[in-house]
Amino acid sequence: MDIPDCEDATSALNLFKVTTIQSGHTVLLRLPSGETKGFKVEKDATVSIGRVGSFRANELIGHPYGLTYEIRGKELTIQPPHTLQEVEETDATNELINDGEFVQPLTLGEIEGLKKSGVHASDIIKAQIEQHANYSMKTEYSKEKYKQRKEAKYSKTFSTVEPTIYNVCDHWFKKDQNRIRDIRPDTLSQILNLANVRPGGRYIVVDEASGLLVSAILERLGGEGRLISICDVDSPPAYPVMTLMNFRKDVVTNIHSSLNWATAQEDYTPAVAQESSSEVGKSERHKIRLDKRKNAADTLLNAREELFAGEYDALLIASDYDPLEILQNLILYVAGSGSIVVQSPFSQPLAELQSKLRLDPSYLAPSITESWLRRYQVLPGRTHPTMNTSGSGGFLLHAIKVYDDPNASKVSSHRQSKRRKKEADGDSSVPQTLESFETAELEEEDATVVDQATLLVLTDDTTVVQQVTQ
Amino acid sequence: MWSNARDIAAGDLVIIWQTRELIQPLLITPGKDLNSRFGYYRHADLVGIPYGSKVGSRNGKGFIHVLRPTPELWTMALPHRTQILYLADIAFITSWLDIKRGSSVIEAGTGSGSFSHSVARTIGSAGHLWSYEFHEARANKAREEFSLHGMADIVTLTHRNVCKDGFTVDDTVDAVFLDLPAPWDAIEHAKKALKKTSPARICCFSPCMEQVLRTVNALNDSGFTDITMFETLLRPHEVHQISPQPLTQAVEKLKKLEQKREDKRQHQIARSSKRKRDDLPETDTDNVGGKRLRTQESAEEDVGIRDIPNAVVDPGQSASQPLLIKMPVSKVSPDVRGHTSYLTFARLVPTAPSSVTIRE
Numbered sequence: 001m002d003i004p005d006c007e008d009a010t011s012a013l014n015l016f017k018v019t020t021i022q023s024g025h026t027v028l029l030r031l032p033s034g035e036t037k038g039f040k041v042e043k044d045a046t047v048s049i050g051r052v053g054s055f056r057a058n059e060l061i062g063h064p065y066g067l068t069y070e071i072r073g074k075e076l077t078i079q080p081p082h083t084l085q086e087v088e089e090t091d092a093t094n095e096l097i098n099d100g101e102f103v104q105p106l107t108l109g110e111i112e113g114l115k116k117s118g119v120h121a122s123d124i125i126k127a128q129i130e131q132h133a134n135y136s137m138k139t140e141y142s143k144e145k146y147k148q149r150k151e152a153k154y155s156k157t158f159s160t161v162e163p164t165i166y167n168v169c170d171h172w173f174k175k176d177q178n179r180i181r182d183i184r185p186d187t188l189s190q191i192l193n194l195a196n197v198r199p200g201g202r203y204i205v206v207d208e209a210s211g212l213l214v215s216a217i218l219e220r221l222g223g224e225g226r227l228i229s230i231c232d233v234d235s236p237p238a239y240p241v242m243t244l245m246n247f248r249k250d251v252v253t254n255i256h257s258s259l260n261w262a263t264a265q266e267d268y269t270p271a272v273a274q275e276s277s278s279e280v281g282k283s284e285r286h287k288i289r290l291d292k293r294k295n296a297a298d299t300l301l302n303a304r305e306e307l308f309a310g311e312y313d314a315l316l317i318a319s320d321y322d323p324l325e326i327l328q329n330l331i332l333y334v335a336g337s338g339s340i341v342v343q344s345p346f347s348q349p350l351a352e353l354q355s356k357l358r359l360d361p362s363y364l365a366p367s368i369t370e371s372w373l374r375r376y377q378v379l380p381g382r383t384h385p386t387m388n389t390s391g392s393g394g395f396l397l398h399a400i401k402v403y404d405d406p407n408a409s410k411v412s413s414h415r416q417s418k419r420r421k422k423e424a425d426g427d428s429s430v431p432q433t434l435e436s437f438e439t440a441e442l443e444e445e446d447a448t449v450v451d452q453a454t455l456l457v458l459t460d461d462t463t464v465v466q467q468v469t470q
Numbered sequence: 471m472w473s474n475a476r477d478i479a480a481g482d483l484v485i486i487w488q489t490r491e492l493i494q495p496l497l498i499t500p501g502k503d504l505n506s507r508f509g510y511y512r513h514a515d516l517v518g519i520p521y522g523s524k525v526g527s528r529n530g531k532g533f534i535h536v537l538r539p540t541p542e543l544w545t546m547a548l549p550h551r552t553q554i555l556y557l558a559d560i561a562f563i564t565s566w567l568d569i570k571r572g573s574s575v576i577e578a579g580t581g582s583g584s585f586s587h588s589v590a591r592t593i594g595s596a597g598h599l600w601s602y603e604f605h606e607a608r609a610n611k612a613r614e615e616f617s618l619h620g621m622a623d624i625v626t627l628t629h630r631n632v633c634k635d636g637f638t639v640d641d642t643v644d645a646v647f648l649d650l651p652a653p654w655d656a657i658e659h660a661k662k663a664l665k666k667t668s669p670a671r672i673c674c675f676s677p678c679m680e681q682v683l684r685t686v687n688a689l690n691d692s693g694f695t696d697i698t699m700f701e702t703l704l705r706p707h708e709v710h711q712i713s714p715q716p717l718t719q720a721v722e723k724l725k726k727l728e729q730k731r732e733d734k735r736q737h738q739i740a741r742s743s744k745r746k747r748d749d750l751p752e753t754d755t756d757n758v759g760g761k762r763l764r765t766q767e768s769a770e771e772d773v774g775i776r777d778i779p780n781a782v783v784d785p786g787q788s789a790s791q792p793l794l795i796k797m798p799v800s801k802v803s804p805d806v807r808g809h810t811s812y813l814t815f816a817r818l819v820p821t822a823p824s825s826v827t828i829r830e
Contacts, residue, residue, distance in 0.1 A: 016571070019668045064820040066669040081819040138572045162669045164568040186558070186702050189565035193557060196540045199571040199594035220592065311476065311507025335476070336522025337538040347707065347800050354709045355798035363536055365490055366802055368707035373560060376699040378686045378814070383679075395707075400487075400537065401522060408533035409525025456808070 016223035016251050021060045021160065025246045028171055031143045036161055036171045038244055046074075053156050059455035072156075081158060084379060092139040103133045121154035137299075141382055165219045168244045169212060173390070180209045180241070181318050182345040184393030184427035186373045188216055194398045195314035196337045202226040204307070204333060205316045206326060209343075211239020213318055214256070223251045228307055230264050230330075232321070257303040264329070266308060270297065307333055314339040323353045323397075331362060334401045342397040350397040357397075361404035370395050471591060471620045472539040477520050483619065484516070485543045487535040491545045495539065496619075508532030539619075541588040551608050554584035558704040559675070559810055566590055566700075566815050567645035567671045569769070572596040574643040576663055578632045578650060578768035579603045580612045585647065590616075590624045599624060600639055604631040632656050639661040644668070651676040661692050670818040676716065677811045685814050695818035701812055706803045713794040 021027055023043035030036050031052060039047050041057045048054040053071035060076070067077040114124050125147060129135050138146065139276075161167050166260055169185045177184075183191075191213070197203065197220040207213040207229055217227050231237045236258035262268055310333040317326055323342050334340065340363070344350050350368050357366040371393045375386045473482045482498045488508055496504065500514040509527020511534065512641045516525065521538040537543060542557060555563075563585075569575055580586055580603035589599050603609035609629040614623045628638055633655035646660040653674040664670035672694065674685045682699060689697050 064668050064824065066817065066819055067822055068819070078822045081693060083693060083695065084690050084697070160569070164565075165570075166565045166568060185565055190557060190704075193542060193561040193564070193588065196542070196591070198591050199596065220570050222594070223595070224571060224594070233737070317754075336520045338522070339540075347521045351707070351709045351798045351800035354800070355711065358709075364487065364537075367490075368709065370705040370707065372703045372705055373562075374701050376701075376812070378682065378697055378699045380687070383683060400535075402535050402537075403520060403523045405524040405526055405533065408524055411763035451765075 012086045030159040032155040068159040070157045097134045125150040165216045180212045182394040186371045187393040199224040201313045206319045209318045211241040215241045227256045311335040318343040338401045340399045347395045363399040364402045366399035485537040528795045541591045552581040560588045576646045577601045583612045590621045602632045646672045651805045657688040674814040675811045682812045689816045697816040701815045707800040709800045711796045
């Protein structure tokens, strides 16, 4: 990929990601309908955007992301930023407005004719408005909405969308949220913060969300730090989300290593024996092949050694495999006080996981959260939450890895020994009922004491209460 | 920012986790002690142990966990001087504003530094944060903290009223975050400070809708585009174990209850007829006893099925007492935050390269 000289030389991001459109980039375009779509921008090629038109890719190369363009012929002209106009207040209502076939009388044929003769979209819309039976009766807001709908249909403008992890996640969430496990941008941002993802950090990720987590972590690392991803396929999986991020490949290879579940086991040995390429009598092609294999084997060895050396800042999991098994496999490699973040589109697997982790002294405060997000349309006189919204952004479980000290006594055992002593002395002032457990004991994240919330519920279920009072 | 070493050293700032509600910062100072609800600890005992260790108290009164500070833990532990930002808002704002390694960011006002710590962590030493606070004492306290936490290279704190006097940089930052009572007064200043040749973004954080509407107008008048607004909240879940009881158990218990009542009634009849035969007078005590018995009976009748304890499962028992299955289930906690603030976002479109024609 060519990096033009016009780039800001002081930007640290030069190392990792370019801030202008380059040949070879897959660029997100926002179409008049509001939809975002990815298009490959290759030098000297043509980019074709369906109904909106087509243009030469070279027109975009070198431009900063985020501009709006209009297609005229095969050329692009930049449109100045469009701000909102004040819309007048109105007394109009829809009392007398009747919908029907003949409200907008321009036929499809007539409209196609206008388009073909090169009439500008705004003039087509004007023609429609002039002939519209009800237009003058509409409220000003309704007129605005009508104009915008028509613009979405006939306009030949589009914008480029900067491939920030927010925009890319948002694009994928709208297009195909199942493939990213319902990870909505707000949830993704929480994953990154909970896992303390930062430049220079070191992370392990199990990403079955089409590479969304890998992309997000790489973005935040900015070329500085380490990421090991573990997958269930032979060679590194195609992480389709990464295509839109337009990372510099050489930088990514330096920070990102990949292992699969077999090669991530400490007792794994490769099935194929290594041949030496230095033996005499081998063809050049054979030697190249062997060198390639040796490089791959070395890369694998290095990745394994690095993983087993541990002390990773966090472990991030978005996988359909049993999270408890994944944790059992990888928790050793997470540093003390490191974060564990497990994502699921469903709450039940996390509830099950939490109920098990709660009893394990290696996990501090396993907690489940769900993110709520509401977007508002903010237009003069028309401010309200958007009519369409997302029902769910998935669920997260967060815990902190800790080192247990089996000798550290819990408060309850201290109090129990006190109570036993008191009873032995004939002191009946210590009550025998469940309520004698004080809140402090209940709040302890102790291996054998269930937490307060559960205890309060358990008093309704008398079978389990008996077990607790033992 | 904070220590990256594996083990705790003297002079480190650590986070002491006692309970979910009791999380505090501690500066490790050998010679000093920590006295808490969970016992007594010596700072010196914490030196040399790995971060993340569970430590028992010296007097056996419980334990604590000693953690490495992160901005998330700091947000939970920091001393509040003002209302602070929490995880959901911080994370979402950071993401929408595309704050990442190397970003240049402006924040006004600094407040208690919750957002500041998160931004400093995310941008790293390759980025910079200009933070402004108009309250002198708070500005000084924040500056102290930034210094103590190793952030002084990344964060420049200025005591200044940005609405009146603007910012201290021009055409420099990728993102501006305004947490002010009247952000519309700072919009024009923000525009000056933002970069003009690459994508730039702004976020205004306001609790009231009236503030949002004024802010939107100001953003629009200044030429910002893509103005939008969000609110975001975290819904914590709590996990319970439930054991759905089989109905057949209820049926059995009710039948037994009815039988017991009938047996008691028969017993009563037998007793009173015996008394009649023995020619004993009906005394008041009998009546009282009868009344007492009756109230006991009616009390028993009022006893709910759930109050009768289940017998411990005995494998020798009949099939009417099956093993109860425990299910872990979760539900949203009853205590949820209802509102923090509205997040108003907008973009400043970069100036096109001069080689390209712009439509008039």
